[in-house]
Amino acid sequence: MDISTYYEEFQSEYNLAVFAVFFALFVVVFCAIRTIRDKKISAATRIFSLFLLTIILATPLYLFIVGPYSLKKDVDDKTMYLYEGVFEVVEISEGILHFDKAVFVFEDREYTLQCYKGDLQDNLITIGTYEGRIYYAENAARLMHIWIVDSLEK
Secondary structure: OOOHHHHHHHHHHHHHHHHHHHHHHHHHHHHHHHHHHOOOOOHHHHHHHHHHHHHHHHHHHHHHHHHHHHHHHHHHHOOEEEEEEEEEEEEEEOOOOOEEEEEEEEOOEEEEEEEEHHHHHOOOOOOEEEEEEEEEEOOOOEEEEEEEEEEOOO
16 A cells, blocks of 8 residues: 555645644634733632633644654654454454554554544444454554454454
8 A cells, every 4th residue: 555645645734734833822812912902800710711721722732742743753763554464353443533442463462542433433443353463653643544354253
């Protein structure tokens, strides 16, 4: 499988995320300046407002670091791998937004990878032993693509 499409997808996702973080920074700084300059509100209200603005800025920064930044790191470090052979899905857990998590066991190691909800809802990934190929990003801990050739459950 050609991985250049994943690189392009990651790069566009990263660029959009950088824009979103800078936009959030601009909005928070603007609101903070307006809050500090407003003489009609009390000091306690200002402090509380600045605290809320800090939380508002911290949220997209955190999401940027665990999402697009780690994807960009996978692209830069070339830590996207393809495993081909027998693997086992030992656990599936519900996540937030568009991702669930599944625990894969192959090469005598456990990998907890984010999977798209659609893959789990369509029963593409269920608990069991399979033969096939797994394409995953290590730093982002994301399952990029899965090919199941045969189910080894009897």
